[in-house]
Amino acid sequence: MTAVIETRGLTKRYRGGQLAVDGLDLTVPAGSVYGYLGPNGSGKTTTIRMLMGLIEPTSGTATVLGEPMPQSARTVLPRVGALIEGPALYGFLSGRDNLLRYDAADPTADPATRSRRVAAALDRVGLTGAAGKKAKAYSLGMKQRLGLAAALLQPRGLLVLDEPTNGLDPQGMREIRALVRELAADGTTVFLSSHLLDEIEQLCTHVAVMAQGRLLTQGPVAELAARARGRLSVLTPDTARAARLLVSLGVAGVTVEDGSRGEGGGRVTAEPPGEGTELSDLNAALVEEGVRVRGFGVERASLEDAFVALTGEGFDVAG
Incomplete structure (x- = not known):
């Protein structure tokens, strides 16, 4: 069976x-x-x-x-x-x-x-x-x-x-x-x-x-x-500047999480860039504009990401 x-x-x-x-x-x-x-x-x-x-x-x-x-x-x-x-x-x-x-x-x-x-x-x-x-x-x-x-x-x-x-x-x-x-x-x-x-x-x-x-x-x-795409994550004490720059570069879904993260400061997340845009280019653009990047990468998609992608909404995710 x-x-x-x-x-x-x-x-x-x-x-x-x-x-x-x-x-x-x-x-x-x-x-x-x-x-x-x-x-x-x-x-x-x-x-x-x-x-x-x-x-x-x-x-x-x-x-x-x-x-x-x-x-x-x-x-x-x-x-x-x-x-x-x-x-x-x-x-x-x-x-x-x-x-x-x-x-x-x-x-x-x-x-x-x-x-x-x-x-x-x-x-x-x-x-x-x-x-x-x-x-x-x-x-x-x-x-x-x-x-x-x-x-x-x-x-x-x-x-x-x-x-x-x-x-x-x-x-x-x-x-x-x-x-x-x-x-x-x-x-x-x-x-x-x-x-x-x-x-x-x-x-x-x-x-x-x-x-x-x-x-x-x-x-x-x-x-x-x-199946769900992960989130681009930028750890930086310059969250506002990083967010504005990512938006100006056409990156979608930019959100800011201020708060203490050790030397990294806050975090900016966004949807990963589409085809034709390299992650390394985004990182370089942030550095060239004087944004202090303490961490940069795409986080693995979670079950929550998959659920939101399927339904367009979230619900209680407490453990």
Whole structure:
């Protein structure tokens, strides 16, 4: 099996005519960490709900682990771990007891080893010390961890995570990222939806970019970033003069970032020059005009650059 998830023309239109997902063609390779990227409201969660058989598509098809969904939900879902729109927890039960209930609901789970599995899952997400605490007293980040623990009670061929670092502090986010890398190294395919560009770029091998319910592109992260042009960067204490000169030379997209950068001072960025203009000529022109150039070059394009090039806009890129 080369594709763990595959959709063709997958569409969801809600009552009133709202088109949430429009003709989606996804291919998620086995063994990948696949980032499903898009602003809030772009159709990511609706897609996941269709893949997991929670809602019916209006049209199109979806297969998960080689089986059609939602028709094969009974055979597919026991092989999938999922955390969608935050965990559903019993607030009056402890974290441990919540996991015991989740495990008991799995017809494939061996009751004889249940306590051991629950303890291992709690330890894996860093909740052993809070296992006896009632879930209603958990913070948002702790609830997110507990939901992830529930998804990890059994070995899974596919792990589906919808905004997995939601509510976590920076340390918690790093721990969850490390856990996802560990699971991927063990051979689990991870399908991870997020609106955080930094998260996708750090974790994922492949990415799909969504906007307003439509798929804009998909493929390896490195290839997507490579399609975008990098930014020309000039480190100089003479930012205003450098910017004016670059504009006069026809360089587009000139912006100034003042502030302390050691001896370099501020920074001027711009779109790389087109054909017929050499970077060395721009550097020479700056020096000839007396601009003190401390650093000069074209920075590698990032996933953010690629997203902006595709959509013409940006969104939350915090990590």
